[in-house]
Amino acid sequence: MAENKLALTNKELNSVFLRSYQALGCYTYDKQQGIAYLRAMIPALEKLYPDHDDLVEAMKRHNTMFNTTCAFVPFCLGISCAMEEEYANDESGQMDQESIGAVKIALMGPLAGIGDSFFWGTFRMIACGVGAPMAAEGNVIGVILYLLLNLIPSTLTRWYGFKLGYSGGRQFLSKIQADGTLAKLTEAAKVLAMIVIGGMIPQIVKFPIALTLSMGGGEFVLADVLEGIMPNLLPLLLSLGVYKFIMKGVKPNTIIFSLLGLGILLTLLGVM
Numbered sequence: 001m002a003e004n005k006l007a008l009t010n011k012e013l014n015s016v017f018l019r020s021y022q023a024l025g026c027y028t029y030d031k032q033q034g035i036a037y038l039r040a041m042i043p044a045l046e047k048l049y050p051d052h053d054d055l056v057e058a059m060k061r062h063n064t065m066f067n068t069t070c071a072f073v074p075f076c077l078g079i080s081c082a083m084e085e086e087y088a089n090d091e092s093g094q095m096d097q098e099s100i101g102a103v104k105i106a107l108m109g110p111l112a113g114i115g116d117s118f119f120w121g122t123f124r125m126i127a128c129g130v131g132a133p134m135a136a137e138g139n140v141i142g143v144i145l146y147l148l149l150n151l152i153p154s155t156l157t158r159w160y161g162f163k164l165g166y167s168g169g170r171q172f173l174s175k176i177q178a179d180g181t182l183a184k185l186t187e188a189a190k191v192l193a194m195i196v197i198g199g200m201i202p203q204i205v206k207f208p209i210a211l212t213l214s215m216g217g218g219e220f221v222l223a224d225v226l227e228g229i230m231p232n233l234l235p236l237l238l239s240l241g242v243y244k245f246i247m248k249g250v251k252p253n254t255i256i257f258s259l260l261g262l263g264i265l266l267t268l269l270g271v272m
Contacts (some may be wrong), residue, residue, distance in 0.1 A: 006048050008081060008089045015043035016081060017162050020074045030252035037104075042080045048088040054196035058084065061101055068108040068116025071157045076104055076111070078165025107114070109200065123153050205235035211271050 019040035026035040041062050051057040068076065083100045127149035134142025209223040226233050245255055266272040 002106040006085065008047055008085055012043045012047045013081065013162075013166065016040050016077055017074055017159070019043070020158065020162070022075055023070045023073045029256060031063070031065045032071070034062075034064050034066040037066045037073070038062040040073075040077055041080060041084070048084055054058060060267040061097060062104075064101060064105075066104060066108055068112040069119055071119050071154045072111040072115045072161060074158045075161035076107055078167075079107070080104055082166050082168075105197070111256055119150075119154060119157075123150060201235050201239050202232040206241055207234035207238050208272055209234065 001211050019036075019042075022039070023033050023036045026039070027033060028035060038059060042059070045055055045058045045062075049058050062080070066076075080100060080103075083095075083103065087097055087100065089241075127146045130149060131142040131144075131146030134145065136142070203208070209221075209226070211222045212219050222236075230236075242255055263272065
């Protein structure tokens with residue numbers, strides 16, 4: 001296989017990795033870690049896309065919603081760097097640019113579940129159990145142990161995750177592109193991404209209805225009726241409505257404040 005004409009060097013890769021520590025530095029309600037993810041990718045994108053229009057297009061690909069455990073952000077960045085490098089050098093046109101974002105979205109949910117369990121639910125509890133009693137007695141070693149037991153697993157996961165994501169991603173992409181598997185995996189990644197986003201709706205979107213209706217001498221709770229028809233029906237309809245407005249070009253901040261006003265109004269009316 002011929003060498004890539006455009007290749008990332010350690011300079012760009014190290015810059016991307018260091019910027020991954022700012023994953024929560026620009027956290028927003030609509031894109032969460034998305035803007036910080038884009039900022040981390042900029043050194044790699046600038047190297048791979050010297051043409052301004054191509055650079056803008058690449059930046060738009062990563063200016064999307066993204067959220068996962070911070071320790072796993074470098075792993076996703078490594079894969080994104082590998083895929084962008086492959087796409088920038090793909091003269092055959094076999095690689096779909098949508099697969100870059102689809103893979104990232106498909107990974108963020110499972111990695112968040114694993115990462116939150118380990119880094120927030122396990123390592124932090126162990127660190128507290130070891131360090132807190134010593135710190136309560138005024139021993140500064142307790143604080144140091146707490147920091148080390150938190151930072152060491154996280155730092156190792158970040159560093160080796162980034163290396164694994166980039167090097168493994170390059171080898172994997174080269175192989176599946178050669179045998180035609182890439183197109184199938186791209187479509188599967190898109191489907192998985194939609195499943196992940198759909199599974200997040202009942203966990204994130206809440207639409208509690210407190211309205212009680214009287215009919216035929218009896219009363220029934222509207223929320224129970226809707227749940228009987230389809231669980232989490234209202235959060236789904238609300239999410240689809242928001243998606244429709246976004247596709248029409250309505251600004252996210254406008255939608256957020258509109259939902260806030262609607263929630264206040266429905267609460268005052270006793271519907272919520």
